[in-house]
């Protein structure tokens with residue numbers, strides 16, 4: 001479970017995140033939905049200990065990420081916005097290397113890497129160096145790296161950005177599997193349809209603030225709109241984010 005309480009972050013004169021509070025439960029897919037520049041990436045970066053908040057707290061399975069960052073990181077799998085692959089390592093070597101960093105070795109690591117190659121449909125690319133990989137192939141490798149240690153909490157920054165329909169479908173299937181295993185899954189997107197297709201719970205962020213939080217039905221009911229699209233426009237106050 002992930003809890004963000006009154007998170008706040010400024011960069012110079014820009015307030016990227018202003019008092020963001022939400023809880024992401026286990027066995028639930030929570031979507032952080034908001035237009036470009038809303039503060040989604042900055043919020044995720046604070047949750048995964050890359051950026052230190054100016055105010056507020058965040059916990060992962062009850063562990064304060066500022067006080068015990070190493071413990072929190074062990075319980076997290078992260079797909080960052082910059083996928084950041086090593087061009088000279090193969091896809092399989094990425095998964096192995098990050099598994100080793102998490103303390104896995106021997107037959108356990110071998111089995112886990114094979115499982116991910118299978119799960120992410122990476123057989124054709126597993127032993128190729130990642131230099132020159134397509135965007136979809138890069139996301140698969142970054143996902144394998146994020147999930148190799150079997151984290152209970154998974155944070156993904158715009159996981160389907162730039163992916164074709166088939167790759168998007170396989171990422172959605174993967175996230176639903178993680179949910180079925182009881183993982184806490186949080187992902188960000190600026191595309192309403194993406195969030196609507198996957199999420200049990202939607203946290204709408206605009207201008208650094210949470211402007212709505214609940215199920216799609218609750219969002220529609222609270223705005224008095226019939227469609228989720230109209231409800232989204234109503235809470236963020238613009239049509240930005242409706243189209244990719």
Ligand SMILES: Nc1ncnc2c1ncn2[C@@H]1O[C@H](COP(=O)(O)OP(=O)(O)OP(=O)(O)O)[C@@H](O)[C@H]1O
Nearest residue numbers: 011014016034035036037038039040041042043190
């Ligand atoms: N390192 C930084 N230095 C300066 N400004 C930053 C930095 N990181 C984020 N910002 C600013 O904070 C605001 C929120 O950015 P953030 O990347 O969190 O938004 P986002 O919701 O993830 O947007 P997008 O959908 O475009 O990725 C933006 O105005 C951005 O320019």
